[in-house]
Amino acid sequence: MKAFFKFEERGTNYRKETLAGITTFLSMAYILVVNPIILSQTGMDKGALFTATALSAIVGSLLIGLLANFPVGIAPSMGLNSFFTFSVCIGMGVPWETALTGVFIAGIIFMILSLMKIREKIINVIPSDLKFAIAGGIGFFVAFIGFKNAGLIQANADTIVSIGNLGAPGALLAVFGFIVTLMLLVKGIKGGIFYGMVITTILGMIVGQIDVPHSVVGAVPSLSPTFGVVFSHLGDIFSLKIFAVIFTFLFVAFFDTAGALIAVASQAGLMKDNQIPNAGRALLADSASGVAGSIFGTSTTASFVESSAGVAVGGRTGFTSVIIALGFAVALFFSPILSVITPEVTAPALIIVGALMATEVRHINWGKLEIFIPSFLTIIMMPLTSSVATGIAAGFVLYPFAMIASKKAREVHPIMYVLAALFILFFAVS
Known part of the structure; x- marks a missing residue:
């Protein structure tokens, strides 16, 4: 095995x-x-x-x-x-x-x-x-989902999103789980994310936020x-x-x-x-x-x-x-x-995992406009549209144009040009 x-x-x-x-x-x-x-x-x-x-x-x-x-x-x-x-x-x-x-x-x-x-x-x-942008973008997206599931952020007609009700029991439970999980990871405890979920679940049942299964x-x-x-x-x-x-x-x-x-x-x-x-x-x-x-x-x-x-x-x-x-x-x-596996229990794990994944953006060449602008668009569109595919599409459409403008068209694989055209068609259809 x-x-x-x-x-x-x-x-x-x-x-x-x-x-x-x-x-x-x-x-x-x-x-x-x-x-x-x-x-x-x-x-x-x-x-x-x-x-x-x-x-x-x-x-x-x-x-x-x-x-x-x-x-x-x-x-x-x-x-x-x-x-x-x-x-x-x-x-x-x-x-x-x-x-x-x-x-x-x-x-x-x-x-x-x-x-x-x-x-x-x-x-x-x-x-x-x-x-690297895709990996980092998914990290931001995953963390965004975690914050939303915990009630730490909420929809707002004026600002799109805003901070949630931090006094709500579910939000407090998620914050507790986040702090515990972070402390376990910082201390180098293997499986800290898993143990954090277990501890959060147990506390949730003790305080009555999570119903104890009857069967x-x-x-x-x-x-x-x-x-x-x-x-x-x-x-x-x-x-x-x-x-x-x-x-x-x-x-x-x-x-x-x-x-x-x-x-x-x-x-x-x-x-x-x-x-x-x-x-x-x-x-x-x-x-x-x-x-x-x-x-x-x-x-x-x-x-x-x-x-x-x-x-x-x-x-x-x-x-x-x-x-x-x-x-x-x-x-x-x-x-x-x-x-017993409620959104408040999994939210801390998603936020921390999102942070870990977001570190991949450090490998992006941030010194070249034709590279980091399409990469940034890929990253930011994922949480803003709640779609990994849309984030990828946005970056892939912009990338060939940026490379052509910088006189590096030959460095772009022909398949990337085909993908850009298909993504434009995808946006038109959807």
């Missing part, structure tokens, strides 16, 4: 990997609750969605762990489940069965692109400065209302409207996953010569999980940026992903326990 996952080469062990897997699972566990809530607004069965969410996370995390040896968790994407529900089904009036079939077709196309190594080629030609074991909801419906609706996708939906699923999922892989590989020190090892296998695992997820009955899956929480406590191999998959498998039968 150690040889298969290259423990010695990556300087890790069973304890680090297990702790990393548990930490990432706890950071991702909210998807088991949130995904069914969002997708059920289309008319889908909430119980079946819970099971489909867990199964797609199990399949995806196992695939990327075993095929690519990556410490990454895969589950239904938060951004794409909202697009699926509010833009496609509710906004465009597309039945959920047809929309799910669109997800299935997008997954098949993804698999073909991955097998042809087109996705891997695209990721590897991205300039190193933009890769431990729960029945697994039936998958039958959603399982396999994509096969009976393949004839419904032949329209310009659905083709536009499939294109959007493809584009957003591609760069959400690319961003997450780049960020995790950079944070874990796995990047070599500006390339991600086993990127092709990782992308194939991601696309295959998307196909499986649509068959189970959930929207597009993606590599989770929350995987960086596990990397922060030492995760370096696919064994971390195996532990993540086991966590989701256990959650199928012990769903009542999930109620």
